[in-house]
Amino acid sequence: MAQTEKKAGLLRRTSSSKKPLKEKVVLMYDEIFAKEDPTKNNPRFWDELFLMKVNLEYLEGKLESLDGDEVMKIKDNINSLFHHCVQALGEEHQIKVVNALQTLCALFRGVHQKNKSATGFDIINMLMGFDKAELRMKELMESLDSLLCGDGSESLKSLCLKLLLCLVTVTDNISQNTILEYVMINSIFEAILQILSDVSSRAQHGYDAVVLLALLVNYRKYESVNPYIVKLSIVDDEPTLDGMGMVIHHALTEYNRQYKDKEEENQGGFFSTLTSMVGSMFIADADEKLSVQTNEAILLALYEAVHLNRNFITVLAQSHPEIDMATTPATPVPASPTTPLSTTPPSLDMMNNPELPLDPNLQTSNLLITFLKYSSIVMQDTKDEHRLNSARLCLIILTCIAEDQYADAFLHDDNMNFRVNLHRMPMRHRKKAADKNIPSRPLVCAVLDLMVEFIITHMMKEFPMDLYVRCIQIIHKLICYQKKCRVRMHYTWRELWSALINLLKFLLSNETILLAKHNIFQLALQVVNLFNMFITYGDTFLPTPSSYDELYYEIIRMHQVFDNLYCMVLRVSTNAGQWKEPASKVTHALVNVRAIINHFNPKIESYAAVNHISQLSEDQVLEVVRSNYDTLTLKLQDGLDQFERYSEQPREAGFFKELVRSISLNVRKNVSLSTMSQDVLLKEFSSIS
Amino acid sequence: MGDTELELSPAQLEELQQSPSASSNSSTSSLSLPSSPSSGTRPLTSSSPSTSEGLPTSSPPLDVISEGVGELSLVIDTEVAKKACQEVLQKVKFLKADGEVSSASSEPVLVNGTAHPESTDGGKPPKISQEEAEPVKNVRRRQKNNSSKQSWLLRLFESKLFDISMAISYLYNSKEPGVQAYIGNRLFSFRNEEVDFYLPQLLNMYIHMDEDVGDAIKPYVVYRCRQSINFSLQCAWLLGAYSSDMHISTQRHSRGTKLRKLILSDELKPSSQRIRREVPQPPPSCPPPLHHGQGMSEHSLSPSKRTHQRSKSDATVSISLSSNLKRTASNPKVETSQDEDLSSSSDSLTLEAGTPVRLTPQREFIKSLMGIGKRLATLPTKEQKTQRLISELSLLNHKLPARVWLPTAAFDHHVVRVPHTQAVVLNSKDKAPYLIYVEVLECENFETSSVPVRIPETRIRSTRSVENLPDCGITPDQRASSFSTVPNYDNDDEAWSVDDIGELQVELPEIHTNSYDNISQFSVDSITSQESKEPIFIAAGDIRRRLSEQLAHTPTTFKRDPEDPSAVALKEPWQEKVRRIREGSPYGHLPNWRLLSVIVKCGDDLRQELLAYQVLKQLQIIWEQERVPLWIKPYKILVISSDSGMIEPVVNAVSIHQVKKQSQLLLLDYFRQEHGDYNTEEFLTAQRNFVQSCAGYCLICYLLQVKDRHNGNILLDSEGHIIHIDFGFILSSSPRNLGFETSAFKLTSEFVDVMGGLDGDMFNYYKMLMLQGLIAARKHMEKVIQIVEIMQQGSQLPCFHGSSTIRNLKERFHMNLTEEQLQVLVEQMVDGSMRSITTKLYDGFQYLTNGIM
Secondary structure, eight states, X not given: OHHHHXXXXXXXXXXXXXXXXXXXXXXXXXXXXXXXOTTTTOTTHHHHHTTSOOOHHHHHHHHHHOOHHHHHHHHXXXXXXXXXXXXXXXXXXXXXXXXXHHHHHHHHHHHHHHXXXXXXXXXXXXXXXXXXXHHHHHHHHHHHHHHHHSSOOHHHHHHHHHHHHHXXXXXXXXXXOTTHHHHHHSXXXXXXXXXXXXXXXXXXXXXXXXXXHHHHHTTTTTTSOOHHHHHHHHOOXXXXXXXXXXXXXXXXXXXXXXXXXXXXXXXXOHHHHHHHHHHHHHHTTHHHHTSHHHHXXXXXXXXXXXXXXXXXXXXXXXXXXXXXXXXSOOOSSOOXXXXXXXXXXXXXXXXXXXXXXXOTTOOEEEHHHHHHXXXXXXXXXXXXXXXXXXXXXXXXHHHHHHHOHHHHHHHTOTTOEEOOOOOOOOOTTSOOOOGGGOOOEEHHHHHHHHXXXXXXXXXXXXXXXXXXXXXXXXXXXXXXXXHHHTOOOOOOHHHHHXXXXXXXXXXXXXXXXXXXXXXXXXXXXXXXXXXHHHHHHHHHHOSSHHHHHHHHHHHHHTHHHHHHHHHHXXXXXXXXXTTHHHHHHHHHHTHHHHHHHHHHHHHHHHHHHHHTXXXXXXXXXXXXXXXXXXXXXXXXXXXXXXXXXXXXXXXXXXXXXXXXXXXXXXXXXXXXXXXXXXXXXXXXHHHHO | OGGGXXXXXXXXXXXXXXXHHHHHXXXXXXXXXXXXXXXXXXXXXXXXXXXXXXXXXXXXXXXXXXXXXXXXXXXXXXXXXXXXXXXXXXXXXXHHHHXXXXXXXXXXXXXXXXXTHHHHTTSOSOOOOHHHHHHHHHHHHHHTXXXXXXXHHHHHHHSTTOOHHHXXXXXXXXXXXXXXXXXXXXXXXXXXXXXXXXXXXXXXXXXXXXXXXXXXXXXXXXXXXXXXXXXXXXXXXXXXXXXXXXXXXXXXXXXXXXXXXXXXTTOOOOOHHHHHHHSOOOOTTSOXXXXXXXXXXXXXXXXXHHOOOOSHHXXXXXXXXXXXXXXXXXXXXXXXXXXXXXXXXXXHHTTTSSOOOSSHHHHHXXXXXXXXXXXXXXXXXXXXXXXXXXXXXXXHHTTOSOSOOOTTOSSOEEEEEOOGGGOEEOOOSSSOOEEEEEXXXXXXXXXXXXXXXXXXXXXXXXXXXXXXXSSTTOOHHHHHHSOSOOOXXXXXXXXXXXXXXXXXXXXXXXXXXXXXXXXXXXXXXXXXXXXXXOOEEEEHHHHHHHHHHHHHHSOOOOOOOTTOTHHHHHHSOHHHHHXXXXXXXXXXXXXXXXXXXEEEEESOOOHHHHHHHHHHHHHHHHHHXXXXXXXXXXXXXXXXXXXXXXXXXXXXXXXXXXXXXXXXXXXXXXXXXXXXXXXXXXXXXXXXXXXXXXXXXXXXXXXXXXXOOOGGGEEEETTSOEEEOOOSSOTTXXXXXXXXXXXXXXXXXXXXXXXXXXXXXXHHHHHHHHHHHHHHHHHTHXXXXXXXXXXXXXXXXXXXXXXXXXXXXXXXXOTTOOHHHHHHHHHHHHHHHHHOHHHXXXXXXXXXXXXXX
């Protein structure tokens, strides 16, 4: 038969070293693929099958090799296999459960690899049969749910999650995965939540659970009602949300730590190489999993949580001790024995377990701080497309945070001061800031620092226009909050002003290159309007009267940039063309800045002339500014303190589609690896059962 | 209550006065006094309600203090009465030898006496159950023979002037088991609050005095423990703290330890029968009062499901619920309700599930607060401590609301939230005391009222909940039929835009809008300007001016100092803080919302503080009674063990050290800055407050020999009062025995300046107040001495160091001096303190060693 030949060839190719052929399970697989009902000869066929060690490669290869017609011929047997897999999940014998899970995994994958062109309906028909599909999937999901929520083995739970991840990522585009429709109907959302709410299970499976959830939420996000979106948006159980936050926190922290290690390694030093050597002993194969792409999955989860669930915002501010000490073993989700927030009877653990480890060197941290640090690393280099996407997602998350009233409240909370060591790109013209000297400040200062850092480090040829726009929007949203609530931050606004002015300068000097690709007037307008915010509403949020003077000083000092900008936009707006409209908006926005320059410059010159000083000192200029306010009239502009709220649909839909696709690919790759290593698992069970 | 004597009829007076002499004349004469059962019970039943209710109002106070001295000799002093009683008791003892059996008569009186208040007092303290009364009865049986001659003493006990203070005094001084047993019973007739004040004394006697006293006290303690969780815990904590000075081997088997174990084992539950009769539980179906709150309607829809009633009887329910948590398979049809179950049952798990014991939640609460303190102490910097404190408290928040409360509060409540970001670490060199604010909901009775429902932190943002989501009402079945293509529901504008500040305003009470209405004056402007295309011009000068004006108009606040984080927190006016926290709290909209604060001290012995509190409170009562306008502020102390406890913070007060450091002003100039210039009403009021409080505390400092008086230990409140805190060095102890602070009290020239200088009227007023205060205190010296004396029993506290503590204390009341001589004494003390360079020297010393100005 052609099939046997194929099989032989396949085996020779893949496992030439193993003892050839005639593995019992392989024989049984062959029976399944042989059109006849395998129980005809052996009534206990199915019972026996699940006692055999699964040969994933063979099974997958077999399915892969079938073409459409052949499949239809053995459809009944495959349906039967699927059916018995599902039934086996309810078995007491754990070996059977493990084998059934793996067989299912192979089935899903094998069918999809083969039928790339086939529609989802065909696949469903092939696996389960149209008439039975609904029932089978219901049984499957219920079995998985009870396995995940039961007291059973942790390895089993892990395998269940792998199967689900496998199922979710079999197609490149998650929305084309028709089988997921049944996962929508038979929700395992509660099981995922339960894993996240329990300390021990969270430590072991949290990562997979969070990634799974993030992916499920993105199934047909824009076309249909996804119950996972609905459910995620209304979760208000704090231990669960905290658990989710912890998982994300761990993953991001781990990334930060590895980055730091690598950085130190590059800087050389005996100690750092030693620690990284020791570290790599622990990391070993986990290293692969922590590539940037995997973190995109975690970042996506963070985004969905922040975007969909309003209660999750509180989790951001939930303090944890910082865990990025070099000694932490580096599993993707380090199982910390001291994880706080247990749901085990806290009445007992409130005191008995010291909840947070006692180490005077530990800085208290929270998810937001970790996220800011992570962002500062990711934003450093946006040339790589993955990193660019990550940076964009970071900025989107920050946008959501900046829009949130509660988040703003704790960002600006004067009582919650933190030192946030952001990573700064080493640049020639500036020294690496001494980390230790960063004062403890409200968190909004760290956000603003991060934005300023981004602005001054990305003025390059490959101008990340989109990121800049988001960055300025975030600043604008924060200032709007401050104005509304009259929060006066003691922030060194001057750094922001000069960064913004430098950005304008960059736009001006690269006008022709940039204009070919981007609408730079939109960005320029945003920047000028930020200045307008300071000029007209400064009284509501600036910390001191002198900071208002400094604003004027900075504008006057850099007046040439504004003058040039005005010339440029005036030129463009007088010419007919696609930029006429946006450029003329900038001309109007510049009215107050120009009024300030035109008002004070003559005054300063005459002051210099009167006092016979060629170069005025800062104090002298400030003196002139202070004494000449009253003769200056400003024009009130419309809608400075209004902003468009973030909305994912339709603007960001494309981005997220692509992002989810890349995450799916990556997860699929990693899951397949780890599923194979589940052989170890099998051994564990064969000994205990 | 020394004044009630006036109410006694002259005859009664005479009778009582004569009795000592009478008894000395003939031992048998006392027998002739009426002491039949019938006559004995009558006065008791009639008097006990009046002692508990009538006293404070019915007593006509003395008009002028100066007259008081003269009157002292006329009325019966407790001292005199006591002496008389002792003499009689002495006689009784002699008679014991004779074996004269005369009075089974007084015996029934006693027993009846305890039973009677039940009917008169509205059934509050009912009859003692058999086993409780037993020890007393045993004693009585033993004493039956010799208690015969006490009938006239009984009359004193039954008279209106017999108050709790006297009861404690007799309990302590009497060596007569019969008398002790009687008073043990008599305790039931006093109001709970009256006895509570003397709880440390009672328990210290129980621990350290002989068995008879203990036996007399125990039934009362046991009875009260059954009644109240709060009382049980207070007793347990005090018993532990006051037993700690015993040798470890004796301690283990001591009575105090045993009683403590009994209480903590929680065997002293109210019998179910009693609870039903006394505190009828609200029917479980009736929704708890806080459900009136808006936005909570969805919770109250299913009260039975949510089981937030965490009383003991409901604990079982919550357990069964938590077992529901373990679902066997997901049933899509009940998903939403499961979701609720999940959250609620994990909620109720928090403090109930494992051990449905009635004392447990509160004990765990206190324990975790102490645990935080211990862990904070290991951190090196204030900043780290503060951050850690905030994060620890945020974890604690997860377990709230629960059936826990702050024992320092005066009303029943449940703790619902700790606004963790408001907590501050206080200044202390090596310990880590911290101040937390606690949001509570007032309730009828914390034991029976249901625990409030948890409201998530982001209550404001619940827009996207089930009801509001356009399509989530679709059941799985419906979904299945319509396989795909449902119109896009993710209309972000609709689901998201309605919220934040706008909504915040709507949801919160009117206070909120006030603070916001002037914020968006420009946005309003900008909207109008949109309509009329007329450009609006503003002057840059106006913006600048507004900025500086607004900064100037904000009330004087302290600058944030990482080394002194508490300064800012304490300076903020209490009302403002309450308002601010209420706005930010998800529970803030509830009408019974209250804010409390408490200082948690870990690693400090607060027993001396408690003693000082009692003395201060007693003196405050005395001065109030005698109408001396001295002002002191005793702050409540909760002793939890010999090295931990809680303190009720004085609100609206910062230490003089903080005042001086932050303002860099002299005290007088600071007064002018805060209250206005001389001769303004505000300033004068503040000055008067300053003088009255200063005089009060000078007396306290003198009488109690309070040491370690640097500016960090003296607070200044927003009304100008000074308040002394930290009574770690009183009576016989002084810091490091350096012999500093030899002056009677602390009076610096800055203080005198605030009073208007040495020649001012206010300074004379100050001295006069001191004199009046001293005279009044002297009049009631016994009440003060007694508090201290009883606590000395078995105590190793440094304030009792040496043998002469009590004698010296008594001497400082100067019973032998005339009023004129007292006046001279006061003058001398003021003079001495003013001139004393040691005060100045000590401040300098503190500045050098602790950085306190």
